Amino acid sequence: MTTESLLILRAVARRDDEAFSALVRMHQAKIRAYLLRLCRDPDLADDMAQETFLTAFRKLQSFKGTGNFSGWLFSIAHNSFLQHLRKSKRRTEVTEQYGRQQEFHADYYEDISEEQIDLEQALQQLNPDETSTITLCHSFGFSHQEASDILDMPLGSVKSNISRGKTKLKQLLATSKDLEEAS
Amino acid sequence: MNDDTDFEQLDALLARPATPADRGFSERVVLRAGKSQRTRRYLFLAMGLCWFVLMFVAASPQAIYADLMTLAQSLETISLRNTVSDQIEFATSAARQLPYSTATLLLLALAALGNLAKMAIRA
Numbered sequence: 001m002t003t004e005s006l007l008i009l010r011a012v013a014r015r016d017d018e019a020f021s022a023l024v025r026m027h028q029a030k031i032r033a034y035l036l037r038l039c040r041d042p043d044l045a046d047d048m049a050q051e052t053f054l055t056a057f058r059k060l061q062s063f064k065g066t067g068n069f070s071g072w073l074f075s076i077a078h079n080s081f082l083q084h085l086r087k088s089k090r091r092t093e094v095t096e097q098y099g100r101q102q103e104f105h106a107d108y109y110e111d112i113s114e115e116q117i118d119l120e121q122a123l124q125q126l127n128p129d130e131t132s133t134i135t136l137c138h139s140f141g142f143s144h145q146e147a148s149d150i151l152d153m154p155l156g157s158v159k160s161n162i163s164r165g166k167t168k169l170k171q172l173l174a175t176s177k178d179l180e181e182a183s
Numbered sequence: 184m185n186d187d188t189d190f191e192q193l194d195a196l197l198a199r200p201a202t203p204a205d206r207g208f209s210e211r212v213v214l215r216a217g218k219s220q221r222t223r224r225y226l227f228l229a230m231g232l233c234w235f236v237l238m239f240v241a242a243s244p245q246a247i248y249a250d251l252m253t254l255a256q257s258l259e260t261i262s263l264r265n266t267v268s269d270q271i272e273f274a275t276s277a278a279r280q281l282p283y284s285t286a287t288l289l290l291l292a293l294a295a296l297g298n299l300a301k302m303a304i305r306a
Contacts, residue, residue: 021213032203112201138197
């Protein structure tokens, strides 16, 4: 049994705060990085991440334990993002924002290289489906099938979003490299 | 540089996502989780207390009967009855004036009854 499984058991069976705290520390960076890539606002990303963990804590007993705990958390986080979009009733505005350059918050990260800043900025130019599929499969190691389950998206759409998103990213990164060289 | 190399470089870069700094995030979440758990516990205790109070009240039927009598007296039953009869009178006279079939009138009567029920609930 892995440490994570033991912590989940402890958090479920005994409502153990320490076990829950360890689970939060274990997963917070990935969940926050994922949500920031989607919403591009550090405060909002943190709020949604907090909501994600609190929902997970409330529903911990419904987690079957057979699947991937991390995947379960990502699906809660993604639903929280979608809920935010619906709530704000500004879906069109938010969608229009994609493709526009946003202010980049390098101080949000522990340690970030120039290359990673370029990547994060390029990811801001993609649409949410492309960003989420690429992040789940290429940054956090989920398979296409797992991403399809997390996002509740057909497998074919996951693959096409990744392919389209990566082509865009490649072009965007090449452009930013050209610009750096020219300056 | 060919396409494959570019994609390999991109994959390598994507595989090293920047990590957000914790900056007290975990602590805040655990604190909030503990708080909501405590709130739920207090709510549960309060509900339990209410249940006990109800049990005590139910244990004495005579006291409940007296309470119900007081409640019945406090309700304005006469004004409610007047409103109901006014509604019925209005509905039937209106129905007689309209050139509708019996089925339509029946539907209208049903609607009026629904209206009456709503008023009774409000009263």
